[in-house]
Amino acid sequence: MNKVAVVGAGISGLSMANYLEKHKIDYHIYERRKKEDLAGHGFLIPQEGIEYLTQIIEPSLLFEQGSFLKKYIQYSHTGKQLAEKDLNNVFAISRHSLINLLTQNISPEKITYEKTVTAGDLQDNCLKHTDGSNVDAYIAVISDGSRSRIRKSLFPDEKMRMVRENEVVNIITDKEIAAGIENDFMKFHHDQGGLTFGIIKLSHDTILWYSQFDNEKYRINECSPDNLKNYMLEVFEEWHPMISSIIQKSNYENVHLWCVYELEELNPFYKDNIVFIGDAAHPLIPFTSQGVTSALKDSFILTKYLVEESNITEAFKKYETERKPEVETHIRNGRALLSQFLLPIDQHTDHILPISYK
Template sequence: MKVVIIGGGIAGLCMGIYLHQHHFEVSVNERQIFTAVGGHAFLMHHDGIAVLNELAANSGYVLPGRPVYTFTLKDPAGNIITEKPLEDWQCFKRTDLLACLHQLLPTSTLNNNRVFSHFIYEDHKIVAAAFLNGEVEYGDLFIGADGANSIVRRQLFGEVDFESGKVKEVVGIVQHAELAGSLQGKFTKFQQKNIGLSFGLIPTSGTEMVWFMQYDPLLDDIKESVNARSSENYHEQLRELCQNLLKDFPAEVQSVLEHNDFKTSYIWNTRDFDLLPDFHHQNVVLIGDAAHVALPFTSAGTTNAMLDAKILSGCLMDYAEPDTAFKAYYQARAESIKAHVSLGRELRDAFLNPSSLGTIPLISSVLKQ
């Protein structure tokens, strides 16, 4: 049986590795050239780390994550509001994780420069995926792992009703050896008490940190569009936005902004959508952000995508009929995904209205699968 995976991000690569390890014929098709691009860094909890350890077992490759042992929440004056230990959490640079996952698949299974166009049907059955470069990949099963803006999902289910997350994030990576060295193993967040505004820092190496600013765009914002991002002064506007919103935050925050190259930073417009009625149609199934998108406050998006790959691969091995496997996969994932969507919205509302709900958590206890 040949499985064609559309999308070579973390979800698609994990799916490909699982299937390859269980002797499926696999083709992973990525729109970009297979260099690790896009995104900055993210937290991952035990469930995701367990998947990575399983995928890399006996490979000899060292996983790239760095442990995060404590979470410290401070007010804008730098006073500690709360501090607690974190059990089995790590910070991963997306580029490092993608590079590691690429090594766990034979290069013969990886195809790049393939932007998905449409499915090819024979006798009302999907038999191949066609790409904008004119190439075609035939297969028996097809897995859509092409992200939140999934073309595969759109062709199967039509347009989803995205709900605005009402919160935006500016995300960046900064070289700052002194500060990174002092914050090793720590996740530090500065939170305004009365408005939706926060700033977080997590070291990704001994000299480098990922940082983010979560903010209510009603406080201040800049014009976001493809044309705006290509303008000469866009990154300067981004710098000014951060400096203006964070002007009352402590010296550590100001130092990060001074050292940061805003040409490598970007704004993430958070959004989600309700649980789909199913994750498959005929012989095509969705995983990761193509199947479900939740707001970032649960810190579980990447882990959920990897769990999709683990559970779907298990269902495909347990059931002879793909349709039965797909239904079992949906049944295993739907309740948890629905709960994560709901929890993300609850935490979003708490972030936007902190005075009414007290100090909000930075990251939630991850829901058990």
């Protein structure tokens, strides 16, 4: 098979490269950002995602970089326990750790950083460099995120909308705080809805934390580290003391403010010799906790059909046919969880787990 160009060196792009590597299919990755990306956020990976991930990462290496969570525990903002549910092999890992693991099997010469490519003349080459020259590839796998520029150029009539939720995500290394937290997924909810604080222990000294805001009630106007920290302390001042301690002691150098968008309707997953995976194909709002698993399944199934089918259009068609129904289920589940997030706690459905299952 001729070379595959993979656009984007995030989780979906690197997963795709690993599966291509496994099947000895030639490829090159183009990433427009710098290699050093330490933005403080991470992922929950359910059992199904672990099964796909351990096909390309040695399990012992993977599991030492994160932790399995025992329970999901829901609290009021003052710390009263509201609900509890056992978790079945849900794994937590930082984005930085997972990126490093996915990169280890890829030769450095197969990734070009700080390189932007665009959709070109599909009659000759599927992608072009910014200087107008052709990218050396016959197939383009696009994994450039939920606001994909290439997807927008191919489907100019698509409509994206901002979701009524923003997230602030960070990681703190503090042995004292971590020692007082079990390996549980803890989530605190404001009584009136539209504001949460989640805590996930990644290791003996590292915690991933995130806050979700109804962006119509809570507007984050200034995103500098100091102002964001002060805003967080003000908003969560009357919450459980552990939350204030985490916010106060965190370093905000690599904090991530996530403005969430979704497509009103999914585009096709491919056009001619360009195919989309992960968020570039189907943005999923964060309530699903299915971003990594969906990216892994996209990569695995697309590679499978590229190996099995001599006709790339047939391979792309089978990939879309297999993946789209499940993705649509996660989209519906995510919207239902978003609707509940906006409601007061006393209107929540009992024992809702913030993970979408098919």
